[in-house]
Amino acid sequence: MDSKSNISDCKLSASIITFNEEKNIERCLISLQGIVDEVVVVDSYSTDKTEQICSKYGVRFIKNEFKGHVEQKNFAVSQCTHNYILALDADEALSETLRNSILKVKANWSADVYIFNRLTYFCGKPIRHGAWFPDPSLRLWDRRCGAWGGDNPHDKFIPVKSASKKFLDGLLDHYSYHTIEEYVVQINKFSTISAHSKFKKGKKSSLFKVLVYPRWRFFRDYFIKLGILDGWYGYVVCKSCAYEVFLKYQKLMMLQNKQ
Numbered sequence: 001m002d003s004k005s006n007i008s009d010c011k012l013s014a015s016i017i018t019f020n021e022e023k024n025i026e027r028c029l030i031s032l033q034g035i036v037d038e039v040v041v042v043d044s045y046s047t048d049k050t051e052q053i054c055s056k057y058g059v060r061f062i063k064n065e066f067k068g069h070v071e072q073k074n075f076a077v078s079q080c081t082h083n084y085i086l087a088l089d090a091d092e093a094l095s096e097t098l099r100n101s102i103l104k105v106k107a108n109w110s111a112d113v114y115i116f117n118r119l120t121y122f123c124g125k126p127i128r129h130g131a132w133f134p135d136p137s138l139r140l141w142d143r144r145c146g147a148w149g150g151d152n153p154h155d156k157f158i159p160v161k162s163a164s165k166k167f168l169d170g171l172l173d174h175y176s177y178h179t180i181e182e183y184v185v186q187i188n189k190f191s192t193i194s195a196h197s198k199f200k201k202g203k204k205s206s207l208f209k210v211l212v213y214p215r216w217r218f219f220r221d222y223f224i225k226l227g228i229l230d231g232w233y234g235y236v237v238c239k240s241c242a243y244e245v246f247l248k249y250q251k252l253m254m255l256q257n258k259q
Contacts, residue, residue: 010109011037012102013080014088017072019044021090022053024175029057031093035102036086042076050090068197069155073148080143084109087139087157091175092118098170102140105168112163114140120174122183122233130227130238131220137172138165152197153190183240191247198252205252213249218242 014036018025025041032039039059043050044066054061062079066072077085086102088094094102098116105114117134120127127133138157146159159165177183198205221227222238230237 010084010106011082012084012086012106013037013082014039014086015073015076015080016041016088016090017044017069017076018042018046018050018054018090019066020046020048020050022046022049023178024091025050026053026057027093027175028088028090029054029059031099032086032088033057035094035099035106038081040076040079042072042079044072068152068193070148070150070152073155077143077148083143085141085143088172089174093173093175095171095173098168098172101168101170105140109142111166112142112145113138113157113159113165114168115165116140116168116170116172118172118174120176122177122237123179125230125233127227127230127234127237129229130222130225130234131217131241132237136167139172140168151194151201153193180236187240187244187247191244192251194248195251195255198248199255203252205249205256207253209249210246210253214242214246217245 012035014032016025016028016039018041029039039057040062041054041059042062042064043054045063051061060079062076064072064075073087077087084106101116102114115136115138118137120132120135122132138159141157141159141163145163146157148155149158150156177186218238218241221241222235227234227238
């Protein structure tokens, strides 16, 4: 596509979706101060203090029925005023190095999309190996260069093939799960959403996938990607990720059998 390079002093919109994020949203919003020119929060009718917290930071708070992660994030982008988008989840925050990198981009926008690494914290511990790191994430882009896609709940921004890319220094800090119990609940929820998403797209499960894919996932993450170096929590994360794969394909098989 035609490059929109070397645009100086561009205006930047932050796009966030929320549902009962009172534990996380303030940290996210604080990290955006002095970086973005607008914050758009699209909320799925939270019942906690998410809206009250957002009101303290002058964000545009929009309520919208949740129909899927991909759908909600694309709706949030559609509500942004500016063409240049920084998309975060409520449990994420910009590190100081990443803040500085984004400020430099704002002063001289020279690519269509920008990528940076994400560091996930599990039960307060940073996970620096396995499938969770470095986790390059495309979260800063020209909205004319693509849209959110992927299989719910594992959404991702999909740029057009001709989009130019650059990598930024700094980490996106992801404060994911505070307890193992919280993670188990999320695994069950996400595996159900993923199974239904695959089923709607006509994708199939099999006994082979149910038995082999989880084992391969654990071996890959724990040994090849060195999750073992993260100690006990590294083991828990790798084992849990493999269990989510098992649940996803088992639930997909059940949907096929019902059909």
